[in-house]
Amino acid sequence: MMALLEMRHIDKLFFGRYANRDVSLQVQKGEIHALLGENGAGKTTLMNILYGIYRRDGGEIFWRGEAADFLSPKDAIEKNIGMVHQHFMLVPTLTVAENITLGLREKGYPFTDRAALSARVAAISEKYGLLVEPGALISSLSVGERQRVEIIKLLYRGAELLILDEPTAVLTPGETAGFFNVLKRLRADGCSVIIITHRIPEVMEIADRVTVLRDTRCVFSAPIAELDEIKLSEHMIGRELAPPTRGKATAAGGEGLVLAGIGLQENGIQRLRDVTFSARPGEILGIAGVDGNGQKALAETIMGIRRPTAGEISLGGRSLAGLSVAARKALGMAYISDDRHEDGLVLDMDLAENLLLKFNRDKRYASRGLIDQKRVLQKLREAVGEYDIRAPSLRVPIRYLSGGNQQKLILARELSDHPQVIVAFQPTRGLDIGASEFIRQQLLAHREMGARVLLISADLEEIRALSDRIAVIHKGCIMGIRDNSDDLDMTEIGLMMAGNPAGEVRAG
Amino acid sequence: MSKQFRAAISYAAIAVCSLLLAILLILLVGCDVGKAFYGFFNGILGSSYSVAEVFVKAAPLILAGLGVAVAFKSGFTNIGAEGQLYMGAVAFTATYVLCPGLPKAALLALGILAGFLAGGVWALIPGALKARFGISEVINTIMLNYIALGIVGILLQTALKDRAQYFPVSPTLDDGLGFSRLLKGTRLHSGILIALVCAVIVYFFIFKTSMGFRLRAVGMNPRACKCMGISVSAGLIVSSLLSGGLAGIAGVGEIAGLHHRLIGGISPSYGYLAIIVALLGGNHPLGVVIAATGIAALQVGALAMQRAANVPSAIASIIMGAVVLLILARKTLFKRLLREED
Structure with missing residues (x-):
């Protein structure tokens, strides 16, 4: 035929x-x-x-x-x-x-x-x-x-x-x-x-x-x-797959990233309401929830891209109120957005320039207002090697890289210099198995190095595989937080995702 | 065939199209084509005076074009170079009128600074309005052009008027205080050198400094800049100030180098041509210098053509419009030739 x-x-x-x-x-x-x-x-x-x-x-x-x-x-x-x-x-x-x-x-x-x-x-x-x-x-x-x-x-x-x-x-x-x-x-x-x-x-x-x-x-x-x-x-x-393993709990003492009663109201819409949780050093806190339940507002409020209308965020005991995005980044807060094309990259700039988005005020790469091309390129070469970023050349606009390679560049940029806090919002969205596996391993590695990792994802499998604790968000509210143990009650998590607060589920 | 070669062919085709259009228009008005073209090229290359004339016109086009290009790079659509140029001219005139007796170097340094600031502030107004309230800069920059022209008119009747004159002109700049003449017997003044130095500075600023990097990033993706902690407002403010300032220096040059006094019509739409210059030059300083020189040559040649063969110089404007259209439509017109996607 x-x-x-x-x-x-x-x-x-x-x-x-x-x-x-x-x-x-x-x-x-x-x-x-x-x-x-x-x-x-x-x-x-x-x-x-x-x-x-x-x-x-x-x-x-x-x-x-x-x-x-x-x-x-x-x-x-x-x-x-x-x-x-x-x-x-x-x-x-x-x-x-x-x-x-x-x-x-x-x-x-x-x-x-x-x-x-x-x-x-x-x-x-x-x-x-x-x-x-x-x-x-x-x-x-x-x-x-x-x-x-x-x-x-x-x-x-x-x-x-x-x-x-x-x-x-x-x-x-x-x-x-x-x-x-x-x-x-x-x-x-x-x-x-x-x-x-x-x-x-x-x-x-x-x-x-x-x-x-x-x-x-x-x-x-x-x-x-x-x-x-x-x-x-x-x-x-082309090879067998090794699923990431979380290893034993690494959460250390010390002050974490603490959100206390965070609310966000925009144009009369209540995006977040009384969000309270903390992520300790060396811990991955998973935020589960159906897409569009205030996850973006939460991530951007933590990073300072939006200003909360109620409550306070503190890191290591220090209030973040009034700090700009740049100041928060300088404190070691890393952000992996769910929308890399819009939020994370300038698609028409090349790889080095996309790295510079973070380092353009950094003394190591820009002194007296001048960009040190040599050092930036050196940093880029390291990143390309370490994260296995595949690009036709280092000078092409990042538009021409595949999604996985674009995300790896974002990771290389955000995870450099041992971040204290990592807000990872759908970090593996749209990526293939190999790239996803790599990104999950990176998050786990930083967990072991003592970072406070917030993993916001609609992919429950991913949340379960990586998180130490799981919080569920619904319509901008945290419905409950559970330890991610083997006997985690998934029905309960599912019910919380549908909008039932944790206590009521138990009672019912 | 390499990509560059294909691109070269497409540009050559545009040149041929423009040439054919020019011939057609000259025939249409009933003139001798040979005579007209001889007049055109002789008018550009015929004498040291005519060559110098090209650069006299290129200087303000380069400066204002650089200004527009800087603005475009950061996503600030500056249509107001004309008004900014006039404000620069006003500031320089005010400087020598209000501070008589200054030595040449001091006057020029102070005057250029004043011109830069006046033009810069004139662009900063719409820049700040956009940064703070998100108001479209396109309308505002155009409107400020009219206000600037109005201010020039008022000042020439009042504060800056030369009392000894009947016509609305400012007092004349004393001999030897303006820009130096570069070539005896021509009008070429050191404004062209200032323009070229500015082109180098702008190139350096845009591509080598971290501030320039931030400007470009803001122009390409403001949303990502916000998420990365790069201030979009700061970028707009710096770029509008710099953009207007460069146009302001163009205005300074017209007074200090050419007219030596402020009159109503110092700019034959340099500020608007600057937009075309930036566009044709791809918002790159080197491209701006080339495009500005090309457009200046076209204008000088057209005037000569008018004198030699009685061809209306308006034809030059038509050709320029056609060239801009062809270049903007190039990728579509030569789709098959350029099919190699980038």
Whole structure:
């Protein structure tokens, strides 16, 4: 049988380095095909080549058996190929239906029959179980709903092959299950799906066939039925995986990071209410909670990016009230944000300059107002070596590094000079197994060196693996704090995450 | 084909397009193309006077262009170089009017400082408004241009008016107190040297100092700066002050080097051309120097063309507009040629 899509021996170079090397991929009609690999393995690059965003340097593409060469996404969409990027491309101030039909000239343009369009959108949404309200504004939708809009947008344009880049990275477990049902319906309807991912359990659950990329090359392709998770993970990272071990408690005496009755009110919205806890030296305090329950406000209030409207934060017995972000950083407070592109990096600056974001007033790297390029470069080389940061060159804008390597640079920057406090907010979000493992080990290492680590994460597995104690946040309130022992009552944690204070759970 | 080569081809194509457009326009107004082009190039390169004239015009363009570039680097959209230039000119005039008898060196040092501060404060007003209240600087800088012109008009009727004159002009700067003439028989003055020195200083500041680094970071991602403890407000304030100050020095040069007195129309829109200079120069000091010299040559040549072949010099403005459009649209126009994504 002729394959729907065939990519043969694709090569792609960036700055003289391979991003794809001799990669081949075959997708059949009505197949869910997983493209598995660590970040930086070249998955997204390969799909961007298919979608006409990049141009290949070698190899051939066949679409429905004919040689194809898409010069732009527009070309690809015309040939019924659609892609949902990791960062959604929607206009927040327009409605769902308007976003879906954006750029299309419908019958009657410019006097388009909006009601009829909305009906068509509703029909597609019904058919595949992609529930969204056509008249709702994008800005009012959750991330999961926005993803559905992106998928409907492609189906509306007649896509027969959907490329989904890390679709589950932004979904809760419940949403993921619903999303997989949608994929199954699409498959039943004859659509093909390429799903880019680094999550092996998902591949096992949903895919028919998997192609594994590692280090720019295609290492493996087989039907799922012949595989198991362990085999797959070995193909993916090229070795066996060592899960991080926490070791025995290292919490020492001494003053920790103490939050007493912290409240934060912004524009009439109570973001945080009476948050009280302390993180001791040598301890990882996990803050669990469903995304969007005040975690960002908490992290930024501790770092001084926002000012609390009630309560006090102290470090080592010293009040932090009135101290600027820079002053707190100088006290050894490190911040790993959940949004590295917006908060952590200047994407158009190179690696050295992104290091300088922290050190630009540091006497070691800038004396008398002049930057000491030599020392900065030396520091960068050390960081690149120590953290195994892979970059085409040290002078490229950091935009061109993979997410994992970007995060490693942030880590190298924030964790240098033995921080006293580490606020790690979703530090492994969107990263592959290898990079996540490395980052977790770093946090554990700093725990042993006596740092007070605050691990804020929606990933309960991660919290459980690393934390000494677990606090649960819900709507800006701490619902309770528990020791993370083997007999931790996970039902109770779950109930606290849903908004039940710790005491009441016990009583009930 | 290397990337640089492809880029070079695209620029060459833009040059050819502009040339064709120029020929078309000259034919359209019914003039002799050969004569017009001879006039144009002869007007630029024909004599030491004409070459000098290019640099006379380039000096204020470089200074104001540097100012705009510094502002753009930090995300401050300064459209107000024109007003800042006039405020610099006013400050220098006021200096020599109010402090007669100062020796040349003292007068020039004091005058340049006053011009820098006057232009700087003029940009600092919208800068501080943006830093403190988040008010758009685009409107404010434009509005302050009109206010600056109004102030010049009022001062020329009152405090700075030369009582001996009927027309609204300021007293004339005494002979030998202004910028030195560099070439006998031309109007070239040491303003061009000051401009070049400023270009070097700005380059050094932007790329070598930690303050310059912070300015660039603020321009590229203010949110990350906030999270890293780099003050966005401080960046805006420093860059607006420096930006306006450079335009102010351009104004000083026009009085001290060229006109030797304040009159209403010292700037043929140098402040607005400076925006184009910064844009074409890629907000880089070296690029600014090149772009400013190019635009100055275009203007000088166009005037000569008008004299030689009776071609309206407005054609130069049309060409300049077209070149800016073509350069801004370059990546789209030459998509296939430049397809190698960066």
